[in-house]
Amino acid sequence: MEMAGVSLKRGYVVVEDSDCAGPTEEIKKQKVLERCLPEAGDGLDSHCLPSSDTEPQPPEVGSAGKGKKNSGAPLEEEEEEDGFSEEGEEEEEAESFAEMMKHGLTELDVGITKFVSSHQGFSGILKERYSDFIVHEIGKDGRISHLDDLSVPVDEEDPSEDAFTVLTAEEKQQLEELQLFKNKETSVAIEVIEDTKEKRTIIHQAIKSLFPGLETKTEEREGKKYIVAYHAAGKKALAKVRTAADPRKHSWPKSRGSYCHFVLYKENKDTMDAINVLSKYLRVKPNIFSYMGTKDKRAITVQEIAVLKISAQRLAHLNKCLMNFKLGNFSYQKNPLKLGELQGNHFTVVLRNITGTDDQVQQAMNSLRDIGFINYYGMQRFGTTAVPTYQVGRAILQNSWTEVMDLILKPRSGAEKGYLVKCREEWAKTKDPAAALKKLPVKRCVEGQLLRGLSKYGMKNIVSAFGIIPRNNRLMYIHSYQSYVWNNMVSKRIEDYGLRPVPGDLVLKGATATYIEEGDVNNYSIHDVVMPLPGFDVIYPKHKISEAYREMLTADNLDIDNMRHKIRDYSLSGAYRKIIIRPQNVSWEVVAYDDPKIPLFNTDVDNLEGKPPPVFASEGKYRALKMDFSLPPSTYATMAIREVLKMDTSIKNQTQLNTAWLR
Numbered sequence: 001m002e003m004a005g006v007s008l009k010r011g012y013v014v015v016e017d018s019d020c021a022g023p024t025e026e027i028k029k030q031k032v033l034e035r036c037l038p039e040a041g042d043g044l045d046s047h048c049l050p051s052s053d054t055e056p057q058p059p060e061v062g063s064a065g066k067g068k069k070n071s072g073a074p075l076e077e078e079e080e081e082d083g084f085s086e087e088g089e090e091e092e093e094a095e096s097f098a099e100m101m102k103h104g105l106t107e108l109d110v111g112i113t114k115f116v117s118s119h120q121g122f123s124g125i126l127k128e129r130y131s132d133f134i135v136h137e138i139g140k141d142g143r144i145s146h147l148d149d150l151s152v153p154v155d156e157e158d159p160s161e162d163a164f165t166v167l168t169a170e171e172k173q174q175l176e177e178l179q180l181f182k183n184k185e186t187s188v189a190i191e192v193i194e195d196t197k198e199k200r201t202i203i204h205q206a207i208k209s210l211f212p213g214l215e216t217k218t219e220e221r222e223g224k225k226y227i228v229a230y231h232a233a234g235k236k237a238l239a240k241v242r243t244a245a246d247p248r249k250h251s252w253p254k255s256r257g258s259y260c261h262f263v264l265y266k267e268n269k270d271t272m273d274a275i276n277v278l279s280k281y282l283r284v285k286p287n288i289f290s291y292m293g294t295k296d297k298r299a300i301t302v303q304e305i306a307v308l309k310i311s312a313q314r315l316a317h318l319n320k321c322l323m324n325f326k327l328g329n330f331s332y333q334k335n336p337l338k339l340g341e342l343q344g345n346h347f348t349v350v351l352r353n354i355t356g357t358d359d360q361v362q363q364a365m366n367s368l369r370d371i372g373f374i375n376y377y378g379m380q381r382f383g384t385t386a387v388p389t390y391q392v393g394r395a396i397l398q399n400s401w402t403e404v405m406d407l408i409l410k411p412r413s414g415a416e417k418g419y420l421v422k423c424r425e426e427w428a429k430t431k432d433p434a435a436a437l438k439k440l441p442v443k444r445c446v447e448g449q450l451l452r453g454l455s456k457y458g459m460k461n462i463v464s465a466f467g468i469i470p471r472n473n474r475l476m477y478i479h480s481y482q483s484y485v486w487n488n489m490v491s492k493r494i495e496d497y498g499l500r501p502v503p504g505d506l507v508l509k510g511a512t513a514t515y516i517e518e519g520d521v522n523n524y525s526i527h528d529v530v531m532p533l534p535g536f537d538v539i540y541p542k543h544k545i546s547e548a549y550r551e552m553l554t555a556d557n558l559d560i561d562n563m564r565h566k567i568r569d570y571s572l573s574g575a576y577r578k579i580i581i582r583p584q585n586v587s588w589e590v591v592a593y594d595d596p597k598i599p600l601f602n603t604d605v606d607n608l609e610g611k612p613p614p615v616f617a618s619e620g621k622y623r624a625l626k627m628d629f630s631l632p633p634s635t636y637a638t639m640a641i642r643e644v645l646k647m648d649t650s651i652k653n654q655t656q657l658n659t660a661w662l663r
Helices: 024-035 075-082 086-101 169-179 197-210 235-239 271-282 312-320 358-370 389-397 401-409 418-430 433-438 446-457 462-466 471-497 518-523 544-555 604-608 637-645 651-657
Strands: 133-138 187-191 214-221 224-231 259-267 289-291 300-308 325-333 344-352 506-509 512-515 529-533 575-578 584-593 622-631
Touching (some): 169 214, 197 224, 259 312, 271 289, 271 312, 325 604, 358 622, 389 401, 401 418, 401 462, 418 433, 471 529, 471 544, 506 529, 622 637
Antiparallel strands (some): 187 224, 259 300, 259 325, 529 575, 584 622
16 A cells, blocks of 8 residues: 655654653743652653553553652753753754654564555644644543533532631742742741631641641640641651551541542643652652553543542642643542553544545545554554664563663664763673663663662672563563564464455454354454464464464564463463454544644633634635544554554654654
């Protein structure tokens, strides 16, 4: 099939990990936002760990935060320190990102080679603005999550309205500075003028409600009563042993479910980073949050979150102090959320400046609705750097630990952050983990975690050193290898047998895979056929694709008959995945517009604010394709878009096809 070129702007193509390519203003906003936050706990700055558009990932959210140094310096100082003007910084980032992408992967490298439709491809701009890609989660009850209610449930256990007026403006200012670590003192004392128990209770409630993260106690000083506010995690607060008569934790009403469920609307931030920000502001650990699946960074996303014993009032207060987040639709429930419980995700995607005729668009969208697309693992599954994640996964499965270490730490082609380049050079020169670690200001990246492990356990115990990287991130490497094999095998299956079921194909009956027999072929369609991800607990098709699996794994020095690993964590049980996905609720329209910056549809927040929907002219300088569709979990919207446009979705290919996006 003919592949069409795609025009892309800097930083707007990376679906998940736009660490190297986010818009400068957004980065600076975030610096301001996070400057007043305390440093996060150990986490992982995922330079090379990908995740999918909709792939549910394990909930070790605590290990995903990017720690920032706490600083009270004004923004101007930081800009001077960086040594770049905004324009120069953006230009440099663009060039460095383009350089890096020259060494990235193409779809061909990861087995993505086939299309199912016969229409002619056309070009368009994917994610010109992050608001061109909106994801709404579909809950376990089949309802699409929307943020449409910011009200807080009325609860007699919550503070009275007086709590919001009892503090003076000056006191609020002092408390806010305390909360944001901007004052030099460790506490703020507020004198109780009318000393009654009711008055003291209202002040206690007011501080805790308006300034999440602060705790309070009553003290008598020189015959006067004071309410003293301090940080829950203050140095001395944690040292003191609390008793039943002197509890630090808020009491939680027994009549209320232990979990507050809410809808989180977020812009240009992935789920785990978002939870880290919420947890910092609430001064709680990230692991008290639960969710059903992770969502894109470079998008607007709406999903359900649950949090243990944090009131809707405290959560709603965050709407006043957080940018690019909105919390609403609060309710108290007995249970948390679990990964994978969602039914899927609903996507609203705008492809701008399309070149296809109305007829081409019609054919492409009819095909997407009626036939679907090949359920490939998308490019973000394999990383964005010159060392693909599946190569590391393969080395783990081969038990080649020196190679695992080498792949992660060795110098690599393409531009990277300066400190990473220096760290890799030091490692190549000295093989001294402590010396290489000194070159890293950010210790939470994969490289930093591994070097810390090597310093601790020594070069002869790479397995334990690698084990310092959070488990879910380690497993991403081997899942990436499984995905790589699956993509290649599905391309071969479609090449050899086309888009029809054949005897020896696999279908699922419940959770069990069975073979299609000769006489049953007419009872199935291509939409029923599944293919295995390699592992010890799957069966393979009964036709020549089975031998293709064996040959591919043998070439990689792996035994398909023994996928159990010496280390239990790295034993692959395998799974089954449909080879063709037909999206649900497909609709589309082509709209004309003149200004590339105008939004082409309303978000949930726009609707809450009462903004009228955009009105389109019948003629315009540009045309855009607005498409809506729903997908099951663990499928990639980018692969559906690839089928519509007939384009290679790899960043490398797009930069080679058209460098206009850099300008």
